[in-house]
Amino acid sequence: MWKERLKFPFYVIVHPFKGFWDLKYDKKGNLTVALSIVFLVSVAAMFQYQYAGFIVNHHSPYSFNSLIQLRNVILPFFLWCVANWSLTTLMDGEGKFGEIVTxxxxxxxxxxxxxxxxxxxxxFITLEETAFYNYMNGFAIVWFLFLIFVSTMTIHQYTALKTLVTILLTVVCMGFIVFLGMLFFSLVQQMYSFFFTIYKELQFRG
Incomplete structure (x- = not known):
């Protein structure tokens, strides 16, 4: 059972139309496997940030922070899922939140x-061979974008044009959520400072 669940994501990325259809309608997706993939992507990103060769790695090894690197993958991922679910709920999308995450x-x-x-x-490369390294990273991004396009189209049963519009609006929605979050935490910080100042004043007068 678990062997099939672990093999299914590899089937999806090479047969995306059939794979995402099976994920939605045959319930072949698994949330535990999906969350494990997100974690492993974070680890892969940290590995590349810290251990890529000096020819292509322009980061200082002393600036590495595993929590920040973890946040750089996990936070955008869940922002995408929440924004996509919120938006597609209003746009007659058929995808459930768990299906979007998976x-x-x-x-x-x-x-x-x-x-x-x-x-x-x-x-192990020389300066002249960095193009292949960049090609591999670039191909990973293009492959991911294609898969996210097909997954959105299949999960929500959208046309290609509506899928493209939905993805663009989801990115905008992600920015709006981040803005509201920053506004909320700024307001909380100001309220805390205000009440703390009053408390210190009362303590001083007392």
Missing amino acids: ASAYALLPFILLFVPATVYSR
């Missing part, structure tokens, strides 16, 4: 398959 996570799999070997390769 399908989006499966679409991330190319990053694991290509980031890790690209990072290992980068440690």
